[in-house]
Amino acid sequence: MDLMSLTAVELGKKIRNKEVTVVEAVNAAFNQIEKVEDNINSYVNVIDKEVVLKKAETIQKRIDNGTLAGPLAGVPVAIKDNMCTEGTLTTCSSKILNNFIPTYTATAVKNLEEAGAVIIGKTNMDEFAMGSTTETSAFGETKNPWNVEHVPGGSSGGSCTAVSAEECSYALGSDTGGSIRQPSSFCGVTGIKPTYGTVSRYGLVAYGSSLDQIGPIAKDVTDCAVILEAIAGYDEKDSTSIKRENYDFTSALTEDVKGLKIGIPKDYFGEGLNKEVKERVLEAAKVLEDKGAVVEEFDLGLVEYAIPAYYVIASAEASSNLERFDGVKFGYRTKDYEGLHNMYKKSRSEGFGSEVKRRIMLGSFVLSSGYYDAYYLRALKTKALIKKTFEKAFERFDMILGPTAPTTAPKIGHSLTDPIKMYLGDIYTISVNLAGLPAISIPCGVDSKGLPIGLQLIGDCFKEKNIIRAAYTYEQTREYRRPELVKKGAK
């Protein structure tokens, strides 16, 4: 039986029922990594097999004596390399952290460990989460398992390919402007960005602190709901963490959308949207309508202002967050320098890649004296207006439906030469982060080249259950599609 073709929940069940041991599950993951990793490059760092097997044995013991009984106990997971894992290299796919070993573990990851997760490795990403293709990684590109000449998307590219190529049973990603949802869409897997404040950011290397959220990436909605329940929770170590009323996301795994009011923004379906993506997404809307949802078009408004507002805000926050990488206390320090300031400049200039430098410079500029009001404050006011457009929409609708991305995965090497064109690909995901809303991307078909298309459902703040319910209902009408590379077992 191909253990890695199971969902995380299915595998967890077999482990609990003693049909499969944790060691067998871990070996299955490593076997798959051996088969496909050279072609895909999902991982920055696969943890030493002997170390993981030892961990597996410990977890098996705890399952056997009943101390670990949850749905994820013993299931192999991959973690995006911007989440601190104590004792394990954490690089954010950057040269400036190429030797950094954290002294603590991120809360979200700790929660998974306490649930009995077995961490297989840290996945590749765009450097410091800045990018939409995983091409800005300092450790090489990650390839899309559906067609290795195409990107997997980003910035959680490695996490999505590790799930799609079955090198792990599920993964964690982070989402600042679409970084879980867009690569999930490009790789044919499911990913959720929760309401801001739901999952602790303690231990997540910050990019845009007012926008970042950690979330699950897996083969289906059930897995994502279970993982989200495991990682979500109030954390006093994250001052933006929210104490929610309930976290029982799995209670929404029901096939019932009768009466659910779904809004489709007309402004999402204009120029720039690929024809096949449009067709598949509207077909999905029809499926939900046939199942009893009330689907209606409407004008969302201000859609074209989300991207410039986001890039001002995210770059500004990033320029501040990345000041700590200075070669003093950790990370890369340049070899030859004259004095402190020269050491700072050289370490940072040699350690950061060009996209990161670009955003740090833009961020420093928009925050500088004389420009702060014109750029940064104006962007924050735009953010307030964008939030209002969603508030207005949610007075009428329970959720908003649209494509996750305007296209399927582009070819490798075609995106970085025109940054603004690349930024435009974030048009459907970005405003969700600005407004702090929850959103899910689920596969809804492939295009004529066989590349996956993603459907995005956006809920109001704290309304993950609405979008989980609709996503689950839609998902029951189709089979999970595996990429050819995995079906064939390539090497």
Add this chain to the structure above:
Amino acid sequence: MANIITDETIDYVGILAKLELSNKEKEQAKKDMGSMLDYIDKLNELDVTGVEPMSHIFPIDNVFREDIVANGNNRDKIISNAPESKDGQFKVPKTVD
């Protein structure tokens, strides 16, 4: 309105960002910043009179805790990541004359 970024501006930004760019990188940076700012100028189309800048989505104010040490002494662990260290301290270039 095209934003022309001068050498002066890029040098200023370099100081703020603690980045040192080669001449080639500077030329590219001037171009990139210029086109990004042109794109961002789109925000000027919006009427934002009376709108409060929204930094945080939820009205969470200053989150405090008691000023007591809650974590242990991790000095050795933390120093293990230092590029240069001596006697349990970070070694850095001279900062004070």
